[in-house]
Amino acid sequence: MINPIGSDTLLPLFVYDVDEHHALTKEAESLPSVIITSPAAGNAVMLGGGYFTPLKGFMNVADAMGAAEKMTLTDGSFFPVPVMNLVDDDAIAAIGDAKRIALRDPNVEGNPVxxxxxxxxxxxxxxxxxxxxxDKVYRTDDPEHPGVAAFMGQGRNAISGPIKVLNFSYFQTDFPDTFRTAVEIRNEIKEHGWNTVVAFQTRNPMHRAHEELCHMAMKDVNADGVVIHMLLGKLKPGDIPAPVRDAAIRKMAELYFPPNTVMITGYGFDMLYA
Incomplete structure (x- = not known):
């Protein structure tokens, strides 16, 4: 299997050690906390799942600008988009001079850590x-563009530094059969015994052309299987909700693909529309 970019293995930032997880959860309750934005929460989930390997946390401004302008960080490593934790002035006032904080989820009732x-x-x-x-990421300054609106609607203070992730927001509970970390996907591919794999990413139900594209790609590379990887986070008004999309894709796979040739997975991230 091809190595992740910038590392021999995936580097998930979720805390799997039970004792460390318990200690951090207890510590977090006494730390200054910030309810972060939904885009930042999605970034945290992706960092936790190993998708953003080799990042260790949120980018500083220099790295974010490098990613946007040149797709490289200040150390020269590749990364295609900024991964930031942007907050407003009230959040900065709440943090004070703290060097360690808890990041709270804006998308779950009670705003858990x-x-x-x-x-x-x-x-x-x-x-x-x-x-x-x-302009570099979205290629437009239209304030009605959903990606632009979400990005520009955040605060103007960038908090950077490493994070340790304690949960996967609502994605694991709302989509238990679909949500997967990057580590889990790689492990499942190995369990299937697949050597060559086609992957298809989508925020929509798959129509006939998508299905045919997967079949053609599998045939061209003699693939053992296809990973259909769907976005599970927030979408713009009018897009098909994730539960509907999930059900539609599963029915398509059942009807039009041979058994044991499809993995249906999803990731916890708001659509960038980049």
């Missing part, structure tokens, strides 16, 4: 910097 973060830097992000990232 999603992760513990060590603060390396807090930086003001200028409007010109926000504009560069917006």
């Amino acid at each position: 999603l992760a513990v973060m060590d603060i390396e830097n807090i930086e003001k992000v200028g409007e010109d910097q926000m504009a560069v990232m917006r």
Whole structure:
């Protein structure tokens, strides 16, 4: 199997050790906390699942600008989009001079702790910097564009530093049969005994052309199977809800693919529309 970019193995930031998880959960209750934005919560879930290997946490402004402008971080490593924790001035006031904080989930009732973060830097992000990232990532400045609206609607303070993730938000509970970490997907591919795999990412139910594309790709590379990987987070108004999409894709796989040739998985992230 091809190695992840920048590492020999995936580097999930979820705390799997039971004792450490318990200790961090207890510690988090006494730490200054911030209810982060939904895009930042999605970033935390992706970091926790190993999808954003080799990142160890949220980017500082220099790395975020590098990702947007050149798809490289300041150390020269590849990353295609900024992964930031942008908060407003009230959040910064609540943090004070703390160097370790709890990040709370905006998408779950009661705002449980999603992760513990060590603060390396807090930086003001200028409007010109926000504009560069917006234009490079979304290729538009239209305020009605869903990705632009979500990005520009965040605060202008970037909190950077490593995180330790304590849960996967609502994705694991709402989509127990579909949500998978990157580590779990790789493990399942090995369990299937697949050597060559086609992957298809989607935020929509698959129509006939999508199905045919997967069949063609599998045939062209003599693949053992296909991973259909769907986004499970927030979408723009009018897009098909995740439960409907999940059911539609499962029925398609049942009807139009041979048994044991399809893995249906999903990831916890808000759609970028980038």
